[in-house]
Amino acid sequence: MKMIITGAAGFIGSNLTKELLKLDYEIVAIDNFSTGSADNLSPVKDHPKLTTITCNVQDHASWGDKAAEGDIIFHLAATVGVKKVFSNSHDTFTNNLDGMTAVLEVAHKKKCKVFFASTSEVYGQSKGVPFAETDPLSAYTTNEGRSAYVISKMANEVSCLNYHNLKGVPVIIARLFNVIGRGQRKEFGMVVPTFIDAALSGNPLTLYGDGLQTRGFCNVKDFLTAVIALIQEPKAWGDVYNIGQNITTTIEELAGYIIKVSNSKSELLYTKLPPERIGKIEIYSRQPNIEKIRALTGWSPIISWQTSVNEILTELHAKSHPVDSI
Numbered sequence: 001m002k003m004i005i006t007g008a009a010g011f012i013g014s015n016l017t018k019e020l021l022k023l024d025y026e027i028v029a030i031d032n033f034s035t036g037s038a039d040n041l042s043p044v045k046d047h048p049k050l051t052t053i054t055c056n057v058q059d060h061a062s063w064g065d066k067a068a069e070g071d072i073i074f075h076l077a078a079t080v081g082v083k084k085v086f087s088n089s090h091d092t093f094t095n096n097l098d099g100m101t102a103v104l105e106v107a108h109k110k111k112c113k114v115f116f117a118s119t120s121e122v123y124g125q126s127k128g129v130p131f132a133e134t135d136p137l138s139a140y141t142t143n144e145g146r147s148a149y150v151i152s153k154m155a156n157e158v159s160c161l162n163y164h165n166l167k168g169v170p171v172i173i174a175r176l177f178n179v180i181g182r183g184q185r186k187e188f189g190m191v192v193p194t195f196i197d198a199a200l201s202g203n204p205l206t207l208y209g210d211g212l213q214t215r216g217f218c219n220v221k222d223f224l225t226a227v228i229a230l231i232q233e234p235k236a237w238g239d240v241y242n243i244g245q246n247i248t249t250t251i252e253e254l255a256g257y258i259i260k261v262s263n264s265k266s267e268l269l270y271t272k273l274p275p276e277r278i279g280k281i282e283i284y285s286r287q288p289n290i291e292k293i294r295a296l297t298g299w300s301p302i303i304s305w306q307t308s309v310n311e312i313l314t315e316l317h318a319k320s321h322p323v324d325s326i
């Protein structure tokens with residue numbers, strides 16, 4: 001059985017590639033390097049069980065022939081990041097919709113399974129915190145740039161379930177809540193590497209609004225344990241699961257912690273929301289209910305957000321101060 005990973009050069013995709021190679025799977029890694037980086041895969045680039053294909057996932061003629069019956073396609077390729085999504089609404093939408101269709105078509109034709117990375121953003125402004133899989137979904141108003149991401153992910157979920165229910169393609173839909181860890185980049189608006197970079201440079205850490213938004217930060221290692229538990233559980237296929245850290249923190253507490261552990265002189269700067277986060281489109285509280293995956297597989301996260309922050313801090317500090325380390 002092969003594992004085919006779209007978005008394999010990205011933050012999560014590269015971590016998944018490395019983990020599955022450790023488990024001795026043969027991997028086909030697909031990426032167009034739009035936000036991913038060759039560096040992420042460099043530790044395994046010469047691994048005999050890894051085949052890397054540089055292409056758009058939509059271009060299934062370039063990779064579909066690698067898929068065979070029983071393989072799992074992990075579909076992680078997507079346009080991500082608040083800033084990128086806001087400035088590329090149309091490309092985000094078409095990239096995410098067309099990519100999913102290509103994956104499901106290949107899976108159907110070649111009798112593969114599909115693991116799809118959806119997002120907690122599909123819960124939108126739902127008041128029922130913590131969010132459970134049975135809660136209603138909601139999106140922003142359609143003329144706000146960020147809606148392209150969340151609406152495309154909702155549509156992707158519907159496509160997955162249609163292919164499962166009508167065409168017999170086994171699918172798992174995972175709703176990811178803020179996965180963090182080594183290798184995550186700040187360029188597209190990810191909060192933890194952005195704060196750490198500011199703290200290490202002595203720049204202010206910018207908080208939007210009152211900074212009391214809550215988030216649960218799940219270490220990518222915990223995320224990978226959840227993925228492996230789900231794909232190994234026959235009853236998991238054909239359903240939707242939250243994966244995330246259910247112990248949350250406020251963005252203000254996160255910023256204060258980063259300043260403290262990095263011995264930084266940076267200050268907190270409270271500002272109004274930037275255009276891509278204005279008004280009702282900022283999701284205030286985001287916490288997963290993880291009872292469903294826990295009941296099925298026994299999984300729950302074991303790494304605290306503080307430990308995850310410390311890991312990323314050590315990595316970023318080593319990059320910016322190669323001879324010195326925290």
Ligand SMILES: NC(=O)c1ccc[n+]([C@@H]2O[C@H](COP(=O)([O-])OP(=O)(O)OC[C@H]3O[C@@H](n4cnc5c(N)ncnc54)[C@H](O)[C@@H]3O)[C@@H](O)[C@H]2O)c1
Pocket residue numbers: 006007008009010011012013030031032033034035036037055056057058075076077078079080095099117118119120175176177178179180
């Ligand atoms: N990191 C999180 O906290 C989080 C939260 C919710 C959902 N997700 C989902 O998990 C997946 C991975 O996210 P990530 O944080 O690793 O982001 P990432 O940007 O690091 O990874 C996405 C990868 O997809 C590639 N890609 C994009 N469009 C492509 C295309 N058309 N063809 C081929 N490759 C393409 C990019 O180059 C990149 O390597 C995404 O689908 C994202 O929506 C992530």
